[in-house]
Amino acid sequence: MTFKILLTDYEFEHLKYEEEIFQESGLDINFIKAKCKTEEEVMEQAKGVDAILNQYAPISRRVIESLENTKIISRYGVGVNTIDLDAAKEKGITVANVPDYGMEEVSNHALALLLSSARKVTLLNKEVKKGNWDFKVCVPIHRFNEQTVGVLGFGRIPRRFIEKVKPLGFKTAAYDPFVSAADMAAVGVQKMDLDEIIGKADYLSIHVPLIDDTYHMINEERLKQMKSNAVIINTARGPIIDEKALSYALEKGIIVGAALDVTENEPVSIDSPLLTMDNVIITPHSAWYSEEAMVELRQKAARNIVQVLKGEKTPYALT
Structure with a gap:
């Protein structure tokens, strides 16, 4: 046959x-x-x-x-x-x-976006190449052990990401309605509900699938709940974030930055305001690759x- x-x-x-x-x-x-x-x-x-x-x-x-x-x-x-x-x-x-x-690759890429955002590597590199040799362009930067990395989702990739983040000193928390607090605590992670983690995370890393319940999970209302110094990291799917609301939040200083490997429409539109912002890092859906x-x-x-x-x-x- x-x-x-x-x-x-x-x-x-x-x-x-x-x-x-x-x-x-x-x-x-x-x-x-x-x-x-x-x-x-x-x-x-x-x-x-x-x-x-x-x-x-x-x-x-x-x-x-x-x-x-x-x-x-x-x-x-x-x-x-x-x-x-x-x-x-x-x-x-x-x-x-x-x-x-791509478990290792995506967790590594999320970690790279986190570290680049936390130490403002991309911004500093850009300024030096413009002839501006001055650390003050990156003020403020804070110690890792004073900050919380919140993770949406607690499957294979976010668990591996947290394993890599924890030795750096960050506090870690996760939201996943399908994983118990005991299971998270067993690996040293605090379980939070969605509103709590959005309100407390300094860095919010997204690792949930794109389904009806997660479409525009990060919207205007939830962006306003975030800390003003917060950075969103997305290596999952672009439409989980309402990109129009994100652009507004970044322009108005509601949050301080975003590091995205995915966008609502791919490739990202050349007219997207995200491309003009120094507080945004965008990579071309490459987190999975090696x-x-x-x-x-x-x-x-x-x-x-x-x-x-x-x-x-x-x-x-x-x-």
Whole structure:
């Protein structure tokens, strides 16, 4: 039996890692490579396929309801906001992601954004290159042990981030309605509710998934609850923050800074006021990246498909 696997879209230079996994599986596989951008294009390419490998193309309810033989949809990455999970579950289709491929990379990137913000490295570098050799441009800077790093979410990545932050002397707190205070206390982290952590954090690092409940979780009202010296760090998903409200808060001094690896629209608009602010650091959704993480991501996403087509369970199944 020949299994048809559709790759809806990709931005890689080659597909050797995926092809190696499929070849090693012992299955007879027809690997269909597409460059879909719309629902219609996915629906056309997905006719009769047994599995879908997905990067950014939309796998909406409409797309899923059109599928006839598909057993699994595997996504490159942690987030699955491109896929309608409810529709897939109703259809009996397994959806799988790769939640652990970039744990070190994202936690390291969040740490880098924290340290650059806390020591104002980016600002100082910019000023020196302009000919301004004066530490006073970064006033004030405070000792780490006088400050609190608050984390939204307490999954793999934020736990690893906190492990890296704690030895530096920061106090740490976390918000996650699905994790008990006892579990957090066991690793030396204080559990707070959402309003409490927003009001007490000097640095607020976002690590929650983008779902209906977290869309614009950080909005105008919550920004006004934050300390005036607070910095927001986001390595999760851009729409968790209301970017218009964030720009206003930064312009008016409601909070002091932001360090973002993700934005509401990507790439960030060239007209975004965030690009003109010295108190904002923006990187191009690169927190996940290392050469090793790239290979791991692609191999595991392909392996999800092989396991399901063989009648096995993938450990990364979400439905």
